[in-house]
Amino acid sequence: MAADAWAEYRELLADLLQTDDLAPLLDRASRVTAPAGLQLLKDGGPADAMYLVLDGRLEVHVEFGAHTIRLGEIEPGNWVGEVAYYTRCGTACSTVAALMPSVLLRLPFEAYTDLIRSQAEVACRLAHRLIVMQVQRLRATVNDPVLDPEGRLLMLGDLSIPLDRASRHHGGLLEFIRNLTGVR
Amino acid sequence: MLLKRYLGTLPGFDYMSDEDLDHVASAMQVEEYPDGHVFLYQDKPAHALHLLIEGEVKVGYYGRLSRYYAVRSLKPGEFFGGLSLVDGRPVMANYSAEGAVKVGSLPLSAFLLLYQPNSALGCHFQHVIASHLAMDLKARHLALRELLGKMYPEG
Numbered sequence A: 001m002a003a004d005a006w007a008e009y010r011e012l013l014a015d016l017l018q019t020d021d022l023a024p025l026l027d028r029a030s031r032v033t034a035p036a037g038l039q040l041l042k043d044g045g046p047a048d049a050m051y052l053v054l055d056g057r058l059e060v061h062v063e064f065g066a067h068t069i070r071l072g073e074i075e076p077g078n079w080v081g082e083v084a085y086y087t088r089c090g091t092a093c094s095t096v097a098a099l100m101p102s103v104l105l106r107l108p109f110e111a112y113t114d115l116i117r118s119q120a121e122v123a124c125r126l127a128h129r130l131i132v133m134q135v136q137r138l139r140a141t142v143n144d145p146v147l148d149p150e151g152r153l154l155m156l157g158d159l160s161i162p163l164d165r166a167s168r169h170h171g172g173l174l175e176f177i178r179n180l181t182g183v184r
Numbered sequence B: 001m002l003l004k005r006y007l008g009t010l011p012g013f014d015y016m017s018d019e020d021l022d023h024v025a026s027a028m029q030v031e032e033y034p035d036g037h038v039f040l041y042q043d044k045p046a047h048a049l050h051l052l053i054e055g056e057v058k059v060g061y062y063g064r065l066s067r068y069y070a071v072r073s074l075k076p077g078e079f080f081g082g083l084s085l086v087d088g089r090p091v092m093a094n095y096s097a098e099g100a101v102k103v104g105s106l107p108l109s110a111f112l113l114l115y116q117p118n119s120a121l122g123c124h125f126q127h128v129i130a131s132h133l134a135m136d137l138k139a140r141h142l143a144l145r146e147l148l149g150k151m152y153p154e155g
Helices: A003-017 A082-086 A109-118 A120-140 A172-181 B003-007 B018-027 B082-087 B108-114 B120-151
Strands: A030-034 A039-041 A049-055 A058-064 A067-074 A095-098 A102-108 B029-033 B038-040 B048-062 B068-074 B094-107
Touching (some): A003 A102, A003 A120, A058 B120, A067 A120, A082 A109, A082 A120, A082 B120, A102 A109, A109 A120, A120 B082, A120 B120, B018 B094, B018 B108, B018 B120, B038 B048, B048 B108, B068 B120, B082 B120
Antiparallel strands (some): A039 A095, B029 B094, B048 B068
8 A cells, every 4th residue: 555545644644553663564554435324344254454543433242132232432542353462252242333424443363463573673562552452341331231211232442442542652660650559 | 300391382482492491491480289278369469480390370350349259260271460560560360279380480580580571581481472472362252252252042
C-alpha cells in the first residue's frame, strides 16, 4: 500500500506507538474502510486479523442465538481482535461492527507474529498498548449486565481508552511504584 | 516436571529464548497449598503473579448484600493476579484453592523487573501478560454468553 494512504493518521499512530518509525507496522498492515453496520468480527466466527480504529466508532456485543449483551463502543486509537490472537483460538469472542462509517488499520495475525519475531521493539510497544486496553476492558466488563429501558442487556463500563489518555507510555519502574502506592 | 519446560508450553512464552525462560522460572516460587487456601482477596491488591500448575482454583466474588457468586474455575496453565499488578488497583474477585493445588508465584518485585519493555526479556514478557489478560477476557465473554443462555434457553 502507498505510504501516503496513512498520511492523515501518522500523528495518531506515532502517538499510540510512541515512535515515528511506523514502517514496520504499516508495511504489514492495510487500510480498511468500513461502512456503518459492517461486521468485522462475528462472535464464535473465524478471526485472522486485528483492527485499530483510526476514525469512526465500533460496537461490541456478546451473542447467544438471537440475544446479545452490548459491551460498549470502541473509539479511535483502540484495537479489536487481539483476544483471538493471544488465545490462539482463531475465533472471535465477540461481535464487532462499525457503528458509523469507520477507517481501520487491519493487521493480519501472521503479520503481527512476523512483527514480534523481526521488529521486537515496535511489537513490544504495540503489545503494551494492547495490555493497557485489555486492562480497561476487564475492569469495564463486569459480571452483571443491566437492562436498559428498551429491555436490552448492556454494560455500563467504558471499553475504550480516550485518545487523550492513549499516548501514555510505559513509565518504567518508578511509575509502577507510584501507581501501586498512590504516591505522585 | 521442570518449571522452565512447563512455561515454554504456555501461551505467550513461545517468543522467549531459552535464557529468558531460565530467568522467569528462577524468579518463580513453586509451592503446594491445601484446599481453601486464598491466594487473592477481592478488593485487595495482588502481591504476586500466580500460575496454577496442578489442581483447581475457584474464582468468585461478593456482590450486593454480600452474596457470593462463583465465577469460574481455573485450570492448570492459567495465570491469575496479573490485572491488579499491571494497573496497581485491587483484585476484582477471590481466588482460592479447590482441593490441594500446586502454584508458581512470581513476587511483585520480580514482576516489576520483568514487566519492563526496555529489554528483550521485558518485551517478551509483555506478550505473556497480554496472553494472560486475553484468556481472562475470553473467559469473561464466555461467562456472559452462558448468562444469556440461562436467561434465554431457547437461544
